[in-house]
Amino acid sequence: MLLLVPLVFAWAACSRDDTGRAPRDEVAEGRAIIITKECGACHVIPNVPAAWGRVGPTLAGFRGRVYLAGRIPNTPDELERWLLDPPRLVPGTAMPNLNLAEHEVRAVAAYLYTLQ
């Protein structure tokens, strides 16, 4: 019975909403989009196959990254704006506009914020 106590706490911790985590479906969809769009051509991305690129920064630990492209605060809103059209936010960036739809951008952001 005592063994169950930490499990219950763990469950309570998981089901709390204040972690800002996205639903699991959205995270999985985001990962699928990252794989299909082959973001790994430019970025190292944890748990994504063949993501070896070093043209852009590694996305490992992305949740803790403070600035996007070295200048935009890394908040969910800014990240979505960035992913929708990077050159509009930072004209000199090497990252092109990948023509992602808004729901795709949300899903990709959801996955990126799982990278601790």
Place this chain on the structure above:
Amino acid sequence: MSDAGVLSSLTAAPGSAAAAIASLGQVMFLGAALVFLIVTVLALAGVWTRAYAIDGRRWLVFGGLALPSVTLAALFVHAAPLDMSAPGPDHPDLPRIEVIGRQWWWEVRYGGANDTERSFVTANELRIPVGRPVSVALTSADVIHGFWVPALAGKVDMIPGRTNRIVLRSDAVQVYRGQCAEYCGGQHGLMAFTVVATSPADFEQWLATQVQPARVDDGFVRGYALFDRAGCPACHSIRGTMAAGTSGPDLTHVGSRRMLAAGTLRNHIGTMTGWISGAEDLKPGSGMPADRTLNGAELRTLAAWLLALQ
């Protein structure tokens, strides 16, 4: 995998040699299973029935001679015509197609010296008209490669100094993936290509487009200037420009191809950008140096221009 194409001999294209091989394989498998079943039943019957005298000669003549002769003859009659699907002469209506294996990509030549009106060089993507057997000449510029489109035909080696032939045919409009099937060095695994079977009308249209030199649009001057500054013409050709390098794929219509870097990446603005500036990370040994001459915006401009070369 819709971009990359079908890569399985179990989903052989209708009308292809692979379909004939698959049906032969199934007949052989069923035949062998039937023989195995009969032998097993006989063996078990031998164990479970009481001993009695048998007519040895009858078993020998029927079981040992007649039955195998009939079975093997039937399988031979079934298999022999399939074996004779050897390449015929080039069809005069179709341009000659030659594929040259290179570490680690595929140079594709249509037309040739006797057919200059339909003569052009491309890379990593073949197109064939639906319902027509197309003979493809295969050779290599360096080591031995293997030309294999599992859904269309068997494997044929590409040997330096020698020309082999293969017949490709698909009766369905479909995209197929081919793969090098003979170990050829470090990036053998990333040496793939695309075969697109299209309607005859689309095929003629594609030929007419591919024969043209590179499209000149508003972005041409700036795009080519960046291409030149980054040193790309040393290895790549773009017909209609000064770029005439031959050690890398011809890029005259690179934007029209489905995949980049010999089937390594889907072809779009993101992968084109990443490939130009990070090829050695994505395909070590490819020989394509990472670009360090262009700034970010210039890199995007160059990638967009290359994709506009339809």
